[in-house]
Amino acid sequence: MLQLQLPGTVPSVLNYQDFVSYYLEQNRLIVSAQSMSQLGYNFQWLAFGFLTIGAFLFLYLTLFHAQENKRVHTVLVAAASVAAVTYYAMARNQGQVPLATDTGDAYRTFFWARYVEWAVVVPLIIYSMSLLASAQIETTLAVVISGVIMIVSGLLGALSQSSTRWGWFAFACISLGIVLIGVFGNIRKAAFRQSPTIGYVYTYLAFFILATWIGYPVVWVIGEGTRSISVDAEVLLYAILDVLTKTIFGAIFLLSDPIYGSFTNLGGEVLESKLS
Numbered sequence: 001m002l003q004l005q006l007p008g009t010v011p012s013v014l015n016y017q018d019f020v021s022y023y024l025e026q027n028r029l030i031v032s033a034q035s036m037s038q039l040g041y042n043f044q045w046l047a048f049g050f051l052t053i054g055a056f057l058f059l060y061l062t063l064f065h066a067q068e069n070k071r072v073h074t075v076l077v078a079a080a081s082v083a084a085v086t087y088y089a090m091a092r093n094q095g096q097v098p099l100a101t102d103t104g105d106a107y108r109t110f111f112w113a114r115y116v117e118w119a120v121v122v123p124l125i126i127y128s129m130s131l132l133a134s135a136q137i138e139t140t141l142a143v144v145i146s147g148v149i150m151i152v153s154g155l156l157g158a159l160s161q162s163s164t165r166w167g168w169f170a171f172a173c174i175s176l177g178i179v180l181i182g183v184f185g186n187i188r189k190a191a192f193r194q195s196p197t198i199g200y201v202y203t204y205l206a207f208f209i210l211a212t213w214i215g216y217p218v219v220w221v222i223g224e225g226t227r228s229i230s231v232d233a234e235v236l237l238y239a240i241l242d243v244l245t246k247t248i249f250g251a252i253f254l255l256s257d258p259i260y261g262s263f264t265n266l267g268g269e270v271l272e273s274k275l276s
Contacts (some may be wrong), residue, residue, distance in 0.1 A: 003129045035109045036235060038118075038232045046239065047242060048091055051242070053247065054243075054246060058080055069141055076253060080247060082117055087162070087239075095111055095114075111235075114238060115158075122147040122150070123144040126143050132253075135186065135187040135190040139187060146182070153169070153172035158220070158224040169226040174218055208248075209249070222234075223238075
């Protein structure tokens with residue numbers, strides 16, 4: 001892996017404009033474990049491709065199979081589209097800034113764009129689950145707010161230095177726990193009140209969320225938390241999770257029997273106008 005010695009004094013205080021100006025003046029390319037190589041960009045392009053395919057698949061189902069209901073479809077199209085646009089930006093070297101390490105003698109690439117995407121997409125995913133279950137708006141709002149607090153806490157933790165980082169991480173984990181309690185609690189009960197079929201499909205989706213969402217704090221700890229893995233590895237792990245939680249989750253959701261089957265006369269429980 002290429003590492004070039006830079007002449008002069010590296011800015012000791014993080015100032016993005018000064019930082020960019022410095023490296024433009026030096027006209028140097030830095031490739032290290034703390035910055036992303038071409039391999040990381042390739043991972044982001046792959047994620048962009050999978051997310052774009054998912055967005056167009058969901059759009060197709062919206063246009064040709066959502067005869068009575070389009071709200072769930074529209075929500076998941078929006079979620080996949082926002083994620084795809086974000087990965088396009090990151091793959092084009094946007095949505096990122098260099099952050100000083102704890103020692104202050106190096107910088108690590110930080111992707112703030114992914115937190116913007118999560119702050120939009122997480123509420124959309126929660127809302128789609130609430131639509132399936134026909135849950136009360138109060139319950140949905142409480143879970144959505146907890147999800148936003150989780151993302152904001154993760155962002156502030158990633159931007160923090162030393163021990164402050166772990167306080168924000170604790171807030172993020174508590175918020176994630178509240179989100180999962182809501183998903184498996186009152187919203188799931190509402191799903192079973194609709195019908196056993198909807199309840200079972202909802203439960204399957206909820207466990208899929210559980211299995212994938214708990215991966216994010218794990219990657220955060222070894223990536224932005226302890227910075228014990230390279231930026232390329234961090235990008236790859238987040239990309240896998242994002243494809244699973246948007247493209248794969250959305251495909252399972254929209255092709256499930258209560259959503260897909262009832263609107264193509266293939267059987268299943270009819271949701272009528274509850275989701276419209």
